[in-house]
Amino acid sequence: TxxxxxxxxxxxxxxxxxxxxxxxxxxxxxxxxxxxxxxxxxxxxxxxxxxxxxxxxxxxxxxxxxxxxxxxxxxxxxxxxxxxxxxxxxxxxLPYNDSFNSKGHSRLDFALAHDALRLVTKSYRLVQRGAEEAGINVTDETIRNEMSRAILNNMERGLTGMLEFNSLGHRRNxxxxxxxxxxxxxxxxxxxxxxxxxxxxxxxxYKEKHHGNRSSSFPLRGRTAKVVMIEER
CATH class of the missing domain: 3.40.50.2300 (Response regulator)
Structure with a gap:
């Protein structure tokens, strides 16, 4: 333009x-x-x-x-x-006006902590179940490596949306x-x-909504009006 x-x-x-x-x-x-x-x-x-x-x-x-x-x-x-x-x-x-209860904590911090714990817990259980089904004992290092792999392949949805990560471990999707x-x-x-x-x-x-016929009360009703003047020079 x-x-x-x-x-x-x-x-x-x-x-x-x-x-x-x-x-x-x-x-x-x-x-x-x-x-x-x-x-x-x-x-x-x-x-x-x-x-x-x-x-x-x-x-x-x-x-x-x-x-x-x-x-x-x-x-x-x-x-x-x-x-x-x-x-x-x-x-x-987070979805606007979502009703979940953050129990007095910051809603964003609560949601991120919730999703992180959910993801780690699910991945750990997945690794443990796989080891039990295979009848093998796994070391702490193996658990860490397998959990990292499980997290990278995760398709879980949490409070903050899809919990997917790229190969660098960055959040995506x-x-x-x-x-x-x-x-x-x-x-x-x-x-x-x-x-x-x-x-x-x-x-x-999405399509923008206009309220052409909307009427509202006078915004200064019941309020003290403040008049601001700007001198032109």
Whole structure:
């Protein structure tokens, strides 16, 4: 096209203050940033959403926000903004709004630990069963080698998707779920696949849904309005 695409980045401290977040957002608005990719911890995202709302940077058009949230930890933060016709896109490793119980732990850490233990336990039992059926005693080294082989040949599915590995031991054949959040409504927007499909693409997008007839309450009802003025020079 004849349009130039520019990318700008703002870095927040790990424990950002409300002032840090607000200053970054004001700078973004000054240079007309409308599409934002957010790679922040949960607390920084909470502050960012709150300040973006105060600065009228959540409503569509023109603003759009994309969040990388592998453990599906952010969905509760979005409930506060269900009265806004927003444009959020969330990329998760775990299915969005999955109901599994992480027992108070980080959902991503819990899911990864669960899958690792499941994979190791299954592989060990497989090796032990094979040795018993063959009537042989195996050494610790043999068990390690056979378990490595069993893991590389594994086709098990866990909480984080297919537990397949390549010859280097790297995870493959997993998928990321892309979910659209439009205020109180959510729908699956697509998937990013760890392996190429038969059509040679890893990104699979579904039809976008528009709510042209949707009505919502006035977003400032019951709230204190803040008026922000930018002096043109």
């Amino acid at each position: 004849n349009h130039t695409i520019s990318v700008k980045a703002w870095r927040l401290p790990k424990n950002a203050s409300r002032k840090d977040v607000r200053e970054a957002l004001v700078e973004m608005r000054k240079v007309l940033i409308e599409k934002c990719v957010v790679l922040c911890n949960k607390e920084n995202v909470r502050l960012l959403l709150d300040e973006a709302r105060n600065l009228a940077m959540l409503s569509t058009p023109p603003y759009g926000w994309m969040f990388y949230d592998p453990g599906d930890e952010l969905k509760k933060l979005f409930f506060k903004y269900s009265d806004i016709v927003c444009n959020f896109t969330v990329i998760t490793l 997993f998928s990321l779920t892309i979910t659209a959040v439009t205020g109180s409504d959510t729908y699956t927007r697509g998937h990013w696949l760890g392996l190429d499909t038969a059509h040679g693409t890893r990104l699979k997008l």
